[in-house]
Amino acid sequence: MKIMVWDLIESVSNALDMINSNLSEHHGKVAYISMRIGTMLGMGNNDIEKMIYAALLHDCGVFTAGEANSIARFEFDTSANNHAEIGSKLLKGLTFIEISEIVRFHHTPWKHGEGAGARDGRPVPFASHIIHLADRVATLSAVNGNILLHSRDILETVREHADTVFHPDIVAVFHELAQRDSFWLDVTSNDVKYLVNSSIRSSSIDIGIDELYEFSRLISNIIDYKCRFTATHSIGVARVAQAVSRKIGFSSAEGILFEIAGHLHDLGKLSVPAEILYKPAGLNREEMAVMRSHSYITFAALRKVRGMENVVKWACEHHEKLDGSGYPFRRTDSELSLGSRVLAVADIFTALSEDRPYRKGMCKRDTISTLNSLTGTHLDPYVTSTLVSAYDEINDIRALYQKTAFDIYMEVLN
Template sequence: MLVARSQTIFHTHIHKSYYLDVDHMNQTFAPKVDFFDVVQSISKALDYAFPHIVSHHVRVAYASLRISRYLRYDRQAEANCLIAGMLHDIGVLYEGHSGEDAQIDTGDDCHARIGYHLLKEDAIFGAYAPIIRDHHSFQAGVTLTEHIPIEAQIINLADMIDPLISDDLDMVEQRAVVKNKLEALLAEGFPPYMIRAYKRLILQDDFWLDLRASDLPVILKQQVKRFEIEFNAGLLVAYAQLMAHLVDFKSRFTSTHSSGVAATAEYVARIIGFSEVECIEIQAAGLLHDVGKIAIPNTILEKADKLTAEEFERVKAHAYYTNKILDVIQGIDRIKTFCAYHHEKLNACGYPYSIPGAQIPLIGRIISVADIFTALTEDRPYRKGMDEASVRSIFCDMVERGELDNRVTRVLMENYPAINHYREMAQQQAREGYTAFINRIQENQLGPTGMDRIPARLMSDTEAKPTVWEM
């Protein structure tokens, strides 16, 4: 992990002469953040990825919560339904399944297995991986027994009903359409007691009104007890790493980009004289800066030819989406700013906010320089990584045009070999992680009756993670 590597490599490289006038953070590091907000930032990212089924995740979470309440499962199961519901299709993003034409929940459980692999080692969301793995078990032909987590069965049902929910139908039509589907599912073998539960729910007006409400995330948040997690170094980087995976794993061409930016920014920041905790914050910002690219279709991100003006406009919007996704989490304003401004220029010719340099914090300028450096030196779909002379020349031109911070660029240029080596190492490590992830998926280690299936009611005992959330 980046944290461990950085502690061993840097002390010999820092030269006093590079110490700049650093605006050190004066707020407490490790802010306490609301766990619901953290989850919501992911469901918001998924909304951006699938604009044609916006709010799918919060609707499935809400319906799952209501089903679990109706069936009188305990509060742990309710919480699991809500959190896993908001995350359940997280595996769909893998290798480009995003954009207007993306299919979601088409029947097979491939994305459920991918979601499991994305989350199972995760320090924050690992406990929810088995639920996500099984949320399409019924479509995959698995008989729903006690070996399938009950939360997965509930989400499975809510997920199959959700595409039928439409603002174009009046309440009577809506109830009839859903009732027909429930009867069909019953005939296909879905557990009768769950079908009965959903049939009762559809009779309740408040259920439909909530499901169609524009402030459904607020309604959801009101249903649950406030649960804070401390975004210490480990959890902050874990969150940032997961978000980086979501966006980077969309395409093998970008599968290591965020890691390269994080490593470059961290190295530059250490030379400049930022503290250990600030460097962790910078690492996190490096990992998170491009998360808004989740909203950009791969046809554009992977395009080998020059982008059209319209395509470029769409790409430019990603920093805005990054800001919106992170905006959901109260308490990480500094990181949000560093990420949101990573395409701003000192001469106010950047995007999307076109703010002048005076408003761009030093760390934001570092992320910006690190992003350009990584983009130039890594291989892209349309060219190999550039050589040192070409990179130096581009940076020289950008500084001359008043776009980049001269001092930050000087630190980078004067330490070029060491920083480039560190970036390469970080991207190599990320590449190995990506390859291992793909191999796990392709080996398909978890068959429908695989050994790693666990009885639902034991889930919180057997897969205890620091953030299993109780309501």
């Protein structure tokens, strides 16, 4: 299996943009502005590509709409918002693209040269300073009306902060770019990520199954870390799906694909406000409509990733039901693959077993009773009975991996 890195990163970047609907295409804008500045400064292709990937994921440490709204202001208190540090810790798990340090320092002010190094003595990557300026310009470009009516004001704001907030050499290059109407129209174009991809397509990296698994774990953390009660949900679903798939005859290689699907299945929840996700009572009609959209958004975010069509299908169909009453596609028994049925059982089993703000995790008897009550109408009988017959073994696997994942979660946030 070979997957294009661009396809994966773009899918996550699109989902990150959904956290704050007021900053449409924010990560794409930052990537485009950074790319243009880096090119004019004569950076090498590999360095530019690495910077682009960092720009597309730079706010992966932002978990709530409140945080997103905070950093949407041109000037904000970086000491009260540690999303860059958290994002860096998340990205350290990626071995095929080393971008964690770039993300860590992407809000480091220049301060007349003090920003060239961090407090611990490490140098701050030059790409971090480029992304810093690009990020603030992208924020200022989120205006109503034609961007050309605001471009001079944005440029003036940036120039006022030269040598204090921004590296003066980067400001000088930005000043040259900002004279061109085409630059601003590209930045605010709906095709801004396409413009970036077109520029790096010849050097895009392919990754294999190991790197895909690694990246899917990163995605699951970005999704789940929005709340401590779900901080390990996706890893739980992934391990249960893998265990059940092996019990019913899938190969070990296919088992890894089930884990990846489990890591990705709730990607669309990045678009759901935290107050809906973690409401301690039942959802009203409007809230339920928002919640029901998340599995379709998972599908929309991942469908462009070439080479993992089955994984995407399993991930986005985990709320479908045999009787056709599920969502988002209203698939029926005859339309649902065995893989989708495995994910559906794994998701419900894991959710029932976990503590939530409004209840404790269910005991074995209640979990089995609930699963059996859903069998035949919602859940596949064969898959459900396979899990129930190996309940203790599979639940021990879930509990072990979720405990380990929770320890990592606490380490990242602290």
